Amino acid sequence: MSGPSAFGGVVGMNRRNRDFVLRCNRRPAIAMAKDKIASKAAMAAEGIPTPRLIATLHAAAALDRVYPALVREESGFVVKPCHGAQGRGIQIFLRALPEGTLLPFHGDPITSREFQFSLASIISGEYSSGVPEETVLFEERIRLSTAWVYRDLPGPPDMRVIVYEGRAVMAMLRVPTVASGGRANLHQGGVGAGIDLAAGVITHAVWKGRRATHHPDTGEELTGRPVQHLQECVVLAERCRRAVPLGYMGVDLMLDAQAGPVVIEVNSHPGLAIQLANGHGLRPALAQVAAE
Amino acid sequence: MKLFKNFGKIEIAIALAISAATAGVIFYKIQVLDYTIAAVRPEDGYFVRLTMNVRGNGRPLSVRVTLPLQSERQSIKSERESSGGRFTYTISPGRIGQWRAPDFSGDQNITYSFFAQTQARTYTLPEGVPIPDSYSDDIVKHLLDEERIQSKAPEIVAKALELAPAGTDLSTTLKNIYNYCYTQVKFLEVRGTTDAITALKLGEASCNGKNRLMVALLRARGIPARMANGLILESNRKRTTHAWTIAYVNEEWVPFCPTNGHFAEIPEQYLELAKGDVAVFTHSPNIGFDWRFVIQRQLSNEEEVVYSNISNPLNILHAWTTLKDYHISLQLIMIVLMVPIGATVVALCRNVIGLLPFGTFMPALIAVSFRDTGLVVGAAFFLAVILIATAVNVALMRLRLLHIPRLVIIISVVVMSITLLALAAMRYGITEAAGVSLFPMAILSLTSERFSQVLLQEDWKAAGKRMIATFVVAGLCYGVYNIKPLQTALIAFPELLFVNISINLILGSWTGMRLTEYLRFRDLATIDDGN
Structure with a gap:
């Protein structure tokens, strides 16, 4: 009943927490992973490419100081709470205009006053539970490479790699849909496409918890499609362990048109949905790494 | 063996050790320290605590309280009394509690507490039966004219005949007199004593006045009746008592409450403290005297469990309740x-x-x-x-x-x-x-x-x-x-929380799949399921 292949080898929440997160991830490393500034610095020290940090902000009133730097970002920028989880509080902007109007990736232009307000709510901890004084990060926006992009996607796809003891054990591409509002998270309606790490192709995909073979918006076939830059991504993901010493981690990557794969963030408690995307459980792969 | 594969071995060992130690403590308490567990059968009731504050001036002092009566509809348990050792406490056969001191000066709280379980009762009155002509000797005294229940006074007799003319049957007489006292005599929330004639003249009275009038009217029509004095049990603090009427009908004493509208019935919350038109509290003149009741609805055995094991060591909760001067329930x-x-x-x-x-x-x-x-x-x-x-x-x-x-x-x-x-x-x-x-x-x-x-x-x-x-x-x-045996077991043996800890040691080491995950990942279960 409980061997590594029981119930499709699925790892449940209890097992993930006790046998992997609690066993392999030390508290300081978890804290580092949850702190985007700290983990970014650690990855930079290891030579791992991450989106360039434009500025950080501790008080919304200081936006004026940062604003000129934002205006200089011609390909746009991304706003993130330093301790945000599950993509909460992240805003993407195409431009900040010199006279004080900002063009978001989704929705209508906003004034810098409105922008300042949304920064204040990030700083007050709206999106970061348990953090009384939050910091805002401004990062460059990834210049979308066409390599992973399917026709007319409403947002950029990203790759999630599960790294156990420094070895990539499972990966998926998260592809946004109209239903997900351009976001890639699976529970928000993104498509999860499981990748065969050895063959480098998409073998299986899910949408809204059920098996899918085609992208729901574009109708493009997902399974059988090769994933470009996969080896670079796997190498980068495995190297992340040297920067953020988590024994069990989820590494999120995006593909920049010029810089190639970049690590967006690392996750100390990666979700279980990747198993659905791949159509099989994590346990056999984890057991193999443990046995080596 | 496979069943235990998803559990941590060390955790199970620690959990078993803790549980065994807990069981040992409980066993020791029962077998060696003689903890009673017979009381671990929960029953609803009210815990009532009377606190009387007396101030004396060096002269002999006595306080008398009519204590709750044992009857088929009310049972009184766990009576306790405390007066700081400064008074002698006695209970007379008529259930009158008395606190006496030959000379007392200063200020003292006397507390008397008990656990009361009462039942509601409804009575059926015989229809068409005439009012009896004669009663046995011990009943006849409930027809007499009293100082404040003037049943022979002309205006009372006239009112009684107006409500129930001669020849009216027993139950109609009761109904008419009750209805008059309930609906026509206005209830006034005042303290103090009102007699039957005053209540009749004013058409309004306090609770005791309404009942004196009702008793007087019943007696005037030849129905034996008396007052009852008591307490309405509801989780609260109280500085008032409550009076109602009891009439002798068909060789049975039947209660009526013309204040709250109970005809031939008594609600669960009525606790009888005194029979007849008797004051609940009497005390020596020229002393300071104040009183209040604190009433809490609860399970009898919580008190029982703690107090029946009162002299036992290891009774942590008793230590706590005494430490806090019993202000924490x-x-x-x-x-x-x-x-x-x-x-x-x-x-x-x-x-x-x-x-x-x-x-x-x-x-x-x-x-x-x-x-x-x-x-x-x-x-x-x-x-x-x-x-x-x-x-x-x-x-x-x-x-x-x-x-x-x-x-x-x-x-x-x-x-x-x-x-x-x-x-x-x-x-x-x-x-x-x-x-x-x-x-x-x-x-x-x-x-x-x-x-x-x-x-x-x-x-x-x-x-x-x-x-x-x-x-x-x-x-x-x-x-x-709301599992009552669990409540009382915890009160009797708070160390059971160690078992709670053990359960969570085991639960915290369990890495099996959650039931909802079987549903979520059901599509992946095709290979090797059940092996």
Whole structure:
């Protein structure tokens, strides 16, 4: 009943927490992973490419100081709470205009006053539970490479790699849909496409918890499609362990048109949905790494 | 063996060791220290504590109290008395408690407490039976004219004949006189004594005046009757007693309350302290004297369990109650002891079933607040308050208010909704709604906040699912809190919480799949399932 292949080898929440997160991830490393500034610095020290940090902000009133730097970002920028989880509080902007109007990736232009307000709510901890004084990060926006992009996607796809003891054990591409509002998270309606790490192709995909073979918006076939830059991504993901010493981690990557794969963030408690995307459980792969 | 593969061996060993040690302590308490567990059979009732404050001036002092009577409808247990060793306490055969001191000066609290279990009774009156002509000697005295029950006074006799002319049968006479006293004599909430004639003349009287008039009218028509003096049991502090009438009908004493409208019936809450027109309290002249009752509804055996083991060492709860001068009720201690059990229920729901309620232990705390309202009323209120608060919250989120001030507004809305909803519900006769005042405001506000967040970040379906999960888990906690044998076992043996710890040591080491995960990952289970 409980061997590594029981119930499709699925790892449940209890097992993930006790046998992997609690066993392999030390508290300081978890804290580092949850702190985007700290983990970014650690990855930079290891030579791992991450989106360039434009500025950080501790008080919304200081936006004026940062604003000129934002205006200089011609390909746009991304706003993130330093301790945000599950993509909460992240805003993407195409431009900040010199006279004080900002063009978001989704929705209508906003004034810098409105922008300042949304920064204040990030700083007050709206999106970061348990953090009384939050910091805002401004990062460059990834210049979308066409390599992973399917026709007319409403947002950029990203790759999630599960790294156990420094070895990539499972990966998926998260592809946004109209239903997900351009976001890639699976529970928000993104498509999860499981990748065969050895063959480098998409073998299986899910949408809204059920098996899918085609992208729901574009109708493009997902399974059988090769994933470009996969080896670079796997190498980068495995190297992340040297920067953020988590024994069990989820590494999120995006593909920049010029810089190639970049690590967006690392996750100390990666979700279980990747198993659905791949159509099989994590346990056999984890057991193999443990046995080596 | 495979069954245990998903558990931690060390954790199971520690859990078993702790449980065994706990069982050992309990066994030792029962076998060696003679803890009684016979009392571990819960019964509802009221714990009543009378506190009398006396101030003497050096002269002999005596206080007399009519103690609650044992009868077939009321039983009195666990009577305790304390006067700081400064008075001699005696009980006379007529159940009159007396505290005496040959010379007493200064100030002293005398307390007398007991556990009362009472029953409601309804009587059927014989129809068409005439009023008897004669009674036995011991009954006849209940027909006599008294100083304040002037049954032979002409105006009383005239009124009685007007209400029930000669030849009227027994039950019609009772009905007419009762109806007159209930509906025509206005009730005045005043302290002090009113006699029957005054009550008749004024057409209004206090409770004792109404009953003196009723007794006088009954006696005037040849029906033996007497006053009863007592206490209405409701969880409260009281400085008033209550009087009602008892009439001799068909060789049976039948109660009537013309104040609260009980005809030939007595509600559960009526506790009889004195037979006849007798004052509950009498004391020596020229002393300072004050009294109050504190009444709490509870299970008899909580008291029993703690006090029956009073002389035993290791009775931690008794140590606590005495340390705190007994101002903390065992009910409160019991709730405190129960919360970890509720937390275990939440843990089982999360880690074994896979339900995801709001907050970590929110359902366990929500269930505590259902205690005063009951599950149905509590849950209905909870839902109503959360929906109102969420509507306001979503509107406020559009305004882009900052987090903490927005939460303060939500708390204010929650408090206002609770108050108004409770008032409205009580108007429609839902008395349980009164318990809503103790609803934890912060928990409601935070639940509403979480609900709003999920609503905005995901959708109403996800938020609704988690809300249902929250209610289901809170309902389970409520059910567990109300398992009476568990309550009393915890009060008798609080060390059972170590077993609770053991359960969570085992649960915390369990890495099996949650039930909901079998559903979520059912498509992946094709290979090797069941091997």
